[in-house]
Amino acid sequence: MLFLIENEGMGSLTEENYIKSVYSLSQATGEVIVSELAKKLQVKPPTVNSMMKKLALKKWVVYAPYKGIKVTDKGKKEALSIIRRHRLAELFLVNVMKLGWEEVHDIAEQLEHVESNRFYDRIDEMLGYPKFDPHGEPIPDANGKILNDKRIALNQAKENATVKIVAVADDKKSFLDHLNDKGLKIGEKVLIKRKEAYDGSVVLINKAKVELMITHQVAERILVEE
Amino acid sequence: MLFLIENEGMGSLTEENYIKSVYSLSQATGEVIVSELAKKLQVKPPTVNSMMKKLALKKWVVYAPYKGIKVTDKGKKEALSIIRRHRLAELFLVNVMKLGWEEVHDIAEQLEHVESNRFYDRIDEMLGYPKFDPHGEPIPDANGKILNDKRIALNQAKENATVKIVAVADDKKSFLDHLNDKGLKIGEKVLIKRKEAYDGSVVLINKAKVELMITHQVAERILVEE
DNA sequence: TTAAAATGTTAGACGTATCTAACAAATTAA
DNA sequence: TTAATTTGTTAGATACGTCTAACATTTTAA
Numbered sequence: 340m341l342f343l344i345e346n347e348g349m350g351s352l353t354e355e356n357y358i359k360s361v362y363s364l365s366q367a368t369g370e371v372i373v374s375e376l377a378k379k380l381q382v383k384p385p386t387v388n389s390m391m392k393k394l395a396l397k398k399w400v401v402y403a404p405y406k407g408i409k410v411t412d413k414g415k416k417e418a419l420s421i422i423r424r425h426r427l428a429e430l431f432l433v434n435v436m437k438l439g440w441e442e443v444h445d446i447a448e449q450l451e452h453v454e455s456n457r458f459y460d461r462i463d464e465m466l467g468y469p470k471f472d473p474h475g476e477p478i479p480d481a482n483g484k485i486l487n488d489k490r491i492a493l494n495q496a497k498e499n500a501t502v503k504i505v506a507v508a509d510d511k512k513s514f515l516d517h518l519n520d521k522g523l524k525i526g527e528k529v530l531i532k533r534k535e536a537y538d539g540s541v542v543l544i545n546k547a548k549v550e551l552m553i554t555h556q557v558a559e560r561i562l563v564e565e
Numbered sequence: 566m567l568f569l570i571e572n573e574g575m576g577s578l579t580e581e582n583y584i585k586s587v588y589s590l591s592q593a594t595g596e597v598i599v600s601e602l603a604k605k606l607q608v609k610p611p612t613v614n615s616m617m618k619k620l621a622l623k624k625w626v627v628y629a630p631y632k633g634i635k636v637t638d639k640g641k642k643e644a645l646s647i648i649r650r651h652r653l654a655e656l657f658l659v660n661v662m663k664l665g666w667e668e669v670h671d672i673a674e675q676l677e678h679v680e681s682n683r684f685y686d687r688i689d690e691m692l693g694y695p696k697f698d699p700h701g702e703p704i705p706d707a708n709g710k711i712l713n714d715k716r717i718a719l720n721q722a723k724e725n726a727t728v729k730i731v732a733v734a735d736d737k738k739s740f741l742d743h744l745n746d747k748g749l750k751i752g753e754k755v756l757i758k759r760k761e762a763y764d765g766s767v768v769l770i771n772k773a774k775v776e777l778m779i780t781h782q783v784a785e786r787i788l789v790e791e
Numbered sequence: 792t793t794a795a796a797a798t799g800t801t802a803g804a805c806g807t808a809t810c811t812a813a814c815a816a817a818t819t820a821a
Numbered sequence: 822t823t824a825a826t827t828t829g830t831t832a833g834a835t836a837c838g839t840c841t842a843a844c845a846t847t848t849t850a851a
Contacts, residue, residue: 351838353837353838373798373799373800374797374798374799382838382839382840383839383840383841384798384799384800385799385801385802385841386838386839386840387799388799388800388801389801389838389839390838404799404800404846405800405845405846436684436688436691438683438684438687442683445681446679446681446683446684449678449679449681450679452675453672453675453676454675455671455672455675457664457668457672458662458672461662461663461664462662577807579808598828598829599828600827600828600829609810609811610829611809611810611811611829611830611831611832612810613829614829614830614831615808615809615830615831616808630816630830631816631817631829631830792851793850794850794851795848795849795850796847796848796849796850797846797847797848798846798847798848799844799846799847800843800844800846801842801843801844801845802843803840803841803842804839804840804841805838805839805840805841806838806839806840807836807837807838808835808836808837809834810834810835811832811833811834811835812833812834813830813831813832813833814830814831814832815828815829815830815831816828816829816830817826817827817828818825818826818828819824819825820823820824820825821822821823821824821825
């Protein structure tokens with residue numbers, strides 16, 4: 340007799356980490372490639388490959404050989420539930436436990452896997468049911484509903500539109516530094532002046548009326564709305 | 566090239582769970598047997614057997630085939646560090662997060678494996694550096710030092726001694742109920758009237774001057790001091 | 792447009808933690 | 822004190838998550 344330890348919808352800690360990364364890396368463009376995931380998760384491509392087959396069987400992702408990986412609604416729900424726990428944990432560590440923002444990420448990475456609705460509901464309550472974390476990232480509610488899910492990658496915004504930078508899809512320090520150098524930050528509005536069909540770069544005008552050119556690679560990782 | 570992921574002293578989550586159980590189950594008698602551990606950890610005896618070989622290699626336990634398992638000083642240090650985290654977590658969940666005692670054990674079981682000194686030091690600070698948890702169990706300090714480590718099993722106390730019940734080495738509800746039926750509880754003093762050499766049972770007199778007989782099996786699981 | 796480079800997949804291996812089946816030792820009871 | 826029972830060990834299997842080496846496909850660039 341064989342017993343299934345995990346319930347239908349549940350995932351192992353590892354699976355949780357994968358779906359979370361698939362979700363966030365595919366946010367901007369709608370999909371993510373194997374090598375990108377491998378880099379993010381610090382594993383080799385074959386490992387990602389076999390895990391994707393597994394997640395595809397679970398219907399968390401859509402995955403055809405040599406094609407990009409897409410999250411399904413089911414996978415999205417999983418990811419949002421983990422992201423909710425991560426963001427609540429971070430906020431809790433900062434607001435209640437008075438730890439510094441720079442030191443909470445790794446702890447939250449561990450706390451997000453704690454299995455206990457009571458624990459997270461209580462944190463949510465103590466924090467006053469917050470809707471956003473201090474990076475501007477929305478916190479999904481207990482049902483996985485997320486406020487303002489209409490964010491798009493900067494390179495997908497229309498020419499001449501004025502959009503607000505609401506988040507970045509890459510939290511590596513080097514990327515944040517790069518934005519800083521360009522005089523861009525979360526919360527600020529920019530005007531999309533021109534999108535180069537040629538190389539996908541975007542020319543925009545920032546708050547200080549300065550014209551800036553940003554590469555496709557970078558534009559893809561900046562989330563905007565409106 | 567092969568990289569070791571774990572540092573010398575560290576253990577996997579599984580190893581941590583094993584050494585914790587070895588430590589607590591061997592508290593009273595100085596050792597614990599395979600089947601007892603298997604029962605506690607919900608695994609089969611061969612699993613315990615192979616894990617004990619592993620922990621013996623790490624010098625956390627002393628283990629010879631068909632003999633009881635003993636914790637080494639090194640293993641004790643590991644165990645105390647996990648127990649510290651568990652007890653701090655429980656107290657935090659109850660005192661700060663206002664969860665009920667009955668619901669915190671499983672959450673603490675998960676939190677105790679969070680790797681972050683900052684996290685635990687902060688909890689310790691918020692709780693005012695507590696020395697005992699509400700079950701009367703001492704909380705080891707950051708160096709693994711434990712206040713009053715002179716507790717002994719009830720059956721090891723001398724005849725005619727008056728001792729205080731400070732903790733139980735078995736937190737299953739059925740055991741606690743059994744003690745309740747006998748009119749014994751943590752914090753209460755009892756007089757050891759007689760110890761039967763024959764079957765190891767102990768006759769004692771409780772607060773209400775009532776004479777009680779408790780079996781060796783039970784006496785072994787009641788920790789007393791003084 | 793084809794050759795080189797980048798990216799992805801398959802096959803086969805390994806370590807961890809677990810199991811069952813079969814056997815061995817120690818303890819208990821007749 | 823020997824036989825039965827309990828307890829422990831060994832051997833071999835399995836699932837998970839990972840790897841490397843070899844091969845396949847796709848993309849890029851000459």
